[in-house]
Amino acid sequence: MRVPEAAIRKTLADANLQLAIYTNTGRFKENRSKAVAAEVLPEYQELRTRAAAIKRHTLDFLDVYLLQFESAVEAHGGKVIWASTGEEAADFILKLAKERAASLIVKSKSMTSEEIDLNERLAHHELEAVETDLGEYILQLAGQKPFHIVAPAIHMTRNDVADVFTEKLGIERDTVIENQAMTARRVLREKFLAAGIGVTGANFLAADAGAVVIVENEGNARLSHSAPPVHVAIAGIEKLIPRVRDLGVFLDLLGRSASGQALTSYTSIVSGPKRAGELDGPEEFYVVLLDAGRTKLLADKEKRESLQCIRCGACLNACPVYRKIGGHNYPWVYSGPIGKVITPQFQGRGKDPWLPFASSLCGACAEVCPVKIDIPGLLLQLRREAVAADPADRLLFRAWAWLMTRPAMYGMLARIGLRFSGVEMGPLAAWRAERDFPAVPEKSFRALWKERKK
Amino acid sequence: MAMVDVLERLGFTVEFRREQTCCAQPAFNSGYHTEARTVAAHFLDTFGDADTIVVPSGSCTSMITHHYAELFAGDAKRQQQVRELTPRVFEFSQFLVDVAQFDDLGASFPHKVTYHDSCHALRELGLKDAPRRLLGKVRGLELVEMGAAEECCGFGGLFSVKFAPISGAMARTKVESIVATGATHVVSVDSSCLMQLRGALARAGHRIETVHLAEVLASRG
Structure with missing residues (x-):
């Protein structure tokens, strides 16, 4: 779904x-x-x-x-x-x-x-x-x-x-x-x-x-x-x-x-x-x-701890996402952070691949969990498995990794990229639908640093 | 640059390495470990010989100190590098209070301020008191706690654009809590939270400013 x-x-x-x-x-x-x-x-x-x-x-x-x-x-x-x-x-x-x-x-x-x-x-x-x-x-x-x-x-x-x-x-x-x-x-x-x-x-x-x-x-x-x-x-x-x-x-x-x-x-x-x-x-x-x-969960040593849950619901009450979208927008009877963790494991990853990604990874759930389930860690693990099965953004991240290991290019592209921050498409449009985009500074940190050291 | 000002004023020699780019968190959090490893390795190579690495972000700090070891699981050489490097990596307020042991930096910022706990600084690095202690010593600054100080601003990296409506709703709740304090400035140790909050505050028509802790501490206003 x-x-x-x-x-x-x-x-x-x-x-x-x-x-x-x-x-x-x-x-x-x-x-x-x-x-x-x-x-x-x-x-x-x-x-x-x-x-x-x-x-x-x-x-x-x-x-x-x-x-x-x-x-x-x-x-x-x-x-x-x-x-x-x-x-x-x-x-x-x-x-x-x-x-x-x-x-x-x-x-x-x-x-x-x-x-x-x-x-x-x-x-x-x-x-x-x-x-x-x-x-x-x-x-x-x-x-x-x-x-x-x-x-x-x-x-x-x-x-x-x-x-x-x-x-x-x-x-x-x-x-x-x-x-x-x-x-x-x-x-x-x-x-x-x-x-x-x-x-x-x-x-x-x-x-x-x-x-x-x-x-x-x-x-x-x-x-x-x-x-x-x-x-x-x-x-x-x-x-x-x-x-x-x-x-x-x-x-x-x-x-x-x-x-x-x-x-x-x-x-x-x-x-x-x-x-x-x-x-x-x-x-x-x-x-x-x-x-x-x-x-099946028990056999998976990395995610076995999902079964420690005692269903207290504390993670739901602490979760800023649950507190916005409520319980009925989760695909199964288990909602909130623990629902995000166990639903893909019980129902199969392919059914609702978006679920582990619908989190800001703020960690409020793990903080209140009485049996110390590392919910954000499990979400990260599930994300990893999800992209291994369907690497939709792989090219994007490959390009990103390429750029991030070429500092000169990164500096240059950052300079150019910021000029295009007014463009209404993709992630920028999604961002602007909800909030303003910050004004672009006149000079980059790199430029300011150069001046400072002169 | 404010962080550099503060650190230099305290007598530290600050270097900026032009080779530096990113801590690799975006790929790591999206499940792309191979790509994250490439970028994290670049970080390790860039900063391997630095005495101390001070990071103006709780989130990047915790990526390095809490997740690099897992990221390089099975790579003994990189793991060794991680073990050597992470004890020298600090978030800015953590460095000032715990390492340099300063709290009064002679700053002056005559405004009513509220502090936003960024999730990773608070929950992964355990930084609740350090930034507040620093703010407490700033001349003229009045710190007012908001009700939802520890609640997420809704940024969450790619979450902010992939789940924009939820992220926006979270930000609006946070904004209400900020506005209720009557503060004129909201301070945090993470620029990404501040970008989210600035955008949401502006969209809601509020004139409250977002400032990084370093900017407050560098201020002589």
Whole structure:
């Protein structure tokens, strides 16, 4: 796909949308800075180093930890399903729903399920999957994809939500946020009670305990995995961490990096179905471990660190490009800096070759990444691979390199070139479309230097 | 030339090598490593025997000190050259504060000024305090911090023309933040950021001037 320039221009020209993106990401960004400030969390940098090291180690020994996780899940009476594609993951849920005669599924927020278009796949077989996270629920009604990894409906105002609710739920228009939340709560309570299966994602999978860890603020994930008789957690294989005790490091970082919360409202550590004598919990517990391209990334040592991501969304909030173009102009469900890094790796480089180039390489993303992914470095690596496959500008850079190693020629051409700075074409036209071009100095530095030394 | 003035005033002998051209960042950032290597090798050969190399740009400095080693991966001879050279390469404010250990240069610049952190100076070289310390000692200068000091101006080399609408939108946000300070001048250590900001300020009809830190420090106004 070429750069979606028309769509980007539309986003840039929409003043309300611009304000919503900039203010909301700005608030997250500021809350994050406060939550990791040295006065509040003096060990922040140490935590990052440790989190990165744990993730790196887990990825290096992923085969071992995956099998350990599987045995631990089975030891608690659960079952692990290995899905190499999104289709396989969806097929498992479809089969399960058929066997359990379930026609309704409740879902908590999961980017992994978005990634494999789970809802669409299920709907295709007349299986209803209802999103229970407020933002995701709004988007599902509106027929939209998440705008942001953590805050999916960050781009919508309460007026937008009122319109969606009125149109889709047939209720009277109400712009009061609390009332809107109550409406969603009323509708969703019924769904929780009626659902045959609850599907969740996972923020972490602890190998030693066979535990699925889910972090959230609304309590809908807890209801999704505890109210229905069957719980299916879908997680990418990179979600593994070795031990439950490693959670200390990650929970300290995740909430803070995402929203500035020291800890989110709910943290569930789920291992296995309801045991004898327990009152709550599902009767059946499944973990779908999804590959869908991840082992390919794992095999690439140079870019393997892309899999360290814990999906906190801090890089989106810090990114000056995301804060302008928003989440829907990225070609896949993962937007922002991390989206630029993983989309070409998951979906193939050829599909959206422009993506790694749409960055000023300002480094704000790497600065806030809690697991120290070198996003600008990965973008540079992806650019390198992109031009190796399609060296569109090679001649230009060859000519440039030729000129840059011939100083006398460079000095002369610079002198001549500046006279032509008024020309309205190519990069100069692109520059002028947005801003003025500086006035050309009368004398070059080289000329001034010559005079000075006389 | 302002940088030369400042350095000479401090007693340093300044040389300008006519052979010098570019640090190779444009090609490196565009993914063309072969071409970048040719130009970087020219840089190494041009400056190999200099005592100290002072660069009036955070971005070029970090290209040399942070990316040359990777660029020449697998070339032992060039890597050796890089190892020998990079400890002697400094961004201008970094050189003044950390190496020469000056902060008061006797400059005078009676204006209200705001400082733009260029991304590479701030995030790759870690230069947050040095330029501010230098500005703090300038007579008559009032430094006002803008809200978005650390946000990118949107230049990003070829990004500024390949993704001009996004780059322009980023610049406009930055401009709003600059204007809100009421400053008459915006100062930075990178000419490319200043070119972007100057263009955006002018386009928006603001009369705020863009000046390089060296120009402020050379000023006796």
